[in-house]
Amino acid sequence: QKEVEQNSGPLSVPEGAIASLNCTYSDRGSQSFFWYRQYSGKSPELIMFIYSNGDKEDGRFTAQLNKASQYVSLLIRDSQPSDSATYLCAVNGGDGSSNTGKLIFGQGTTLQVKP
Amino acid sequence: DTEVTQTPKHLVMGMTNKKSLKCEQHMGHRAMYWYKQKAKKPPELMFVYSYEKLSINESVPSRFSPECPNSSLLNLHLHALQPEDSALYLCASSQEPFGYGYTFGSGTRLTVV
Numbered sequence: 455q456k457e458v459e460q461n462s463g464p465l466s467v468p469e470g471a472i473a474s475l476n477c478t479y480s481d482r483g484s485q486s487f488f489w490y491r492q493y494s495g496k497s498p499e500l501i502m503f504i505y506s507n508g509d510k511e512d513g514r515f516t517a518q519l520n521k522a523s524q525y526v527s528l529l530i531r532d533s534q535p536s537d538s539a540t541y542l543c544a545v546n547g548g549d550g551s552s553n554t555g556k557l558i559f560g561q562g563t564t565l566q567v568k569p
Numbered sequence: 570d571t572e573v574t575q576t577p578k579h580l581v582m583g584m585t586n587k588k589s590l591k592c593e594q595h596m597g598h599r600a601m602y603w604y605k606q607k608a609k610k611p612p613e614l615m616f617v618y619s620y621e622k623l624s625i626n627e628s629v630p631s632r633f634s635p636e637c638p639n640s641s642l643l644n645l646h647l648h649a650l651q652p653e654d655s656a657l658y659l660c661a662s663s664q665e666p667f668g669y670g671y672t673f674g675s676g677t678r679l680t681v682v
Contacts, residue, residue, distance in 0.1 A: 555666030
């Protein structure tokens with residue numbers, strides 16, 4: 455059973471701090487990794503994707519991937535109250551030789567940014 | 570147009586009703602998806618359409634019937650649902666059936682009474 459694990463939180467950080475969200479996955483054949491943000495009552499919104507080991511930065515967001523450790527993380531710098539949401543880690547559910555389009559989602563981490 | 574449009578936004582139906590959910594995208598995406606999300610749970614895949622053909626059915630009960638009339642449209646036909654089928658139904662699309670992540674629609678909140 456392919457799994458994606460996240461700490462459900464809530465993770466509480468003060469405004470302006472760095473929020474660090476973590477995710478581990480079980481399938482070594484996974485090739486694509488995604489972070490979605492979901493506000494309460496809304497649909498998920500893609501904020502970052504990463505395919506290669508290392509860091510990928512986009513504005514205040516940095517995704518980090520370590521395939522050897524099967525670990526992906528999301529850093530949010532200068533956290534704002536508007537960042538308060540559930541962050542879903544998702545991993546492609548391909549069989550390693552082909553991608554099926556299926557994403558396997560973690561349970562999500564609830565982030566609270568306090569003013 | 571960078572949106573996936575889902576209708577209706579809310580639906581209440583009885584267990585003997587037949588209804589349909591509709592999803593539309595005009596981004597030229599060739600893969601479309603139906604996900605189901607229960608409260609405080611992650612989305613769970615139901616179906617994948619790749620180039621208008623059903624490529625994945627995650628053992629979904631036959632009371633859910635997907636249809637892809639063309640590359641821009643995806644329907645989910647509902648019949649004889651149970652109260653436990655109440656959930657947020659999300660449609661998504663992607664350029665190809667891999668990589669780049671999905672664009673989700675705003676969802677249809679379904680209540681079965």
